[in-house]
Amino acid sequence: MEASVTAGGHVEGRGERAGPDPAGPLVRMDQAVKRYGRARALDGLSLEVAPGEVFGFLGPNGAGKTTAVKVLLGFARLSGGSARVLGRPPGDREARRAIGYLPELFRYQEWLTANEVLELHAALAGQPHAARARDVAEALALVGLAGRGDDRVGTFSKGMQQRLGLAVALLGRPRLVFLDEPTSALDPVGRRDVRAVICALRDRGTAVFLNSHLLGEVEKVCDRVAVVNRGRIVAMGPLRAVLGPPAVRVRVTGVGPGQAAGLERFGALSFPEPDLVEVVGLEEAAVPDLVRAMVELGGRIHAVDPRPVTLEERFIELVRAT
Numbered sequence: 494m495e496a497s498v499t500a501g502g503h504v505e506g507r508g509e510r511a512g513p514d515p516a517g518p519l520v521r522m523d524q525a526v527k528r529y530g531r532a533r534a535l536d537g538l539s540l541e542v543a544p545g546e547v548f549g550f551l552g553p554n555g556a557g558k559t560t561a562v563k564v565l566l567g568f569a570r571l572s573g574g575s576a577r578v579l580g581r582p583p584g585d586r587e588a589r590r591a592i593g594y595l596p597e598l599f600r601y602q603e604w605l606t607a608n609e610v611l612e613l614h615a616a617l618a619g620q621p622h623a624a625r626a627r628d629v630a631e632a633l634a635l636v637g638l639a640g641r642g643d644d645r646v647g648t649f650s651k652g653m654q655q656r657l658g659l660a661v662a663l664l665g666r667p668r669l670v671f672l673d674e675p676t677s678a679l680d681p682v683g684r685r686d687v688r689a690v691i692c693a694l695r696d697r698g699t700a701v702f703l704n705s706h707l708l709g710e711v712e713k714v715c716d717r718v719a720v721v722n723r724g725r726i727v728a729m730g731p732l733r734a735v736l737g738p739p740a741v742r743v744r745v746t747g748v749g750p751g752q753a754a755g756l757e758r759f760g761a762l763s764f765p766e767p768d769l770v771e772v773v774g775l776e777e778a779a780v781p782d783l784v785r786a787m788v789e790l791g792g793r794i795h796a797v798d799p800r801p802v803t804l805e806e807r808f809i810e811l812v813r814a815t
């Protein structure tokens with residue numbers, strides 16, 4: 494199928510008219526393989542995204558994140574396996590009307606104003622003329638560019654251009670939005686603002702497929718995450734499940750493998766280093782009881798750390814292991 498994407502925005506393609514299926518997953522990939530020559534950008538990748546879900550798709554550089562999005566939008570064709578978007582084959586024209594897309598790399602015409610960029614994309618997406626002005630104003634406000642609609646793109650900072658790209662992706666209230674590294678040009682305040690936009694999308698029932706290697710923000714907004722490495726999923730599920738069971742590491746002297754009687758009731762014990770006890774399966778609320786039990790055994794506590802502390806730590810563990 495032929496397809497074209499306008500910078501930062503809505504996708505137009507040529508295909509048969511067919512209504513997207515409102516039930517079932519919005520995105521499904523089953524054993525997807527994408528080969529470029531002998532390299533495999535996707536290597537048996539399977540995933541699903543449910544309606545209204547914020548799905549974080551994480552992986553190191555070159556893992557296959559952008560390739561997966563391009564396949565789902567119909568810009569790249571699978572070498573094997575299958576993919577469906579809104580119950581339709583990737584690139585399906587009607588499905589595309591319900592999809593917003595912020596590409597990883599884009600540039601707008603510098604001589605256009607923000608309003609002109611947005612109106613152009615609204616027109617390309619086939620939006621009726623009467624609805625455009627309100628939709629453009631809503632999208633600009635949502636990304637924090639209200640009042641800047643008459644400014645030319647050429648006068649925008651990189652971060653403002655990225656916000657504009659996000660506004661384009663949100664035009665027409667899509668059911669599903671693909672955001673490929675939406676915060677790469679943004680400062681910490683801008684990143685927090687994008688998180689707020691994603692939360693606003695979730696509140697109005699829009700599903701978000703978020704490609705990112707900025708794990709802190711994924712952690713803060715995603716309902717479910719998948720970690721991809723070398724074109725394969727290495728972990729997927731609710732954040733809590735991907736992070737693994739709760740655990741705590743206690744740096745303690747006087748409580749070694751021979752002096753830990755009774756501590757098994759708190760969880761699975763291990764001693765990864767001298768003077769370090771790890772307890773896996775311990776809920777946070779039980780940490781004071783664990784500490785007291787160690788002190789009663791004659792231990793001197795030097796530090797207590799939950800682990801894994803962040804998605805970043807878990808991500809590095811997962812990527813190293815594959």
Ligand SMILES: Nc1ncnc2c1ncn2[C@@H]1O[C@H](COP(=O)(O)OP(=O)(O)OP(=O)(O)O)[C@@H](O)[C@H]1O
Nearest residue numbers: 529533534552553554555556557558559560561706
């Ligand atoms: N058009 C192409 N031709 C050849 N190889 C490609 C092409 N597009 C992607 N690849 C290769 O496929 C692999 C996955 O690339 P992809 O862009 O999907 O990674 P990514 O996870 O989005 O990385 P990043 O975090 O750097 O954006 C890489 O090894 C890349 O070199």
Ligand SMILES: [Mg+2]
Nearest residue numbers: 558559560597
């Ligand atoms: Mg990419």
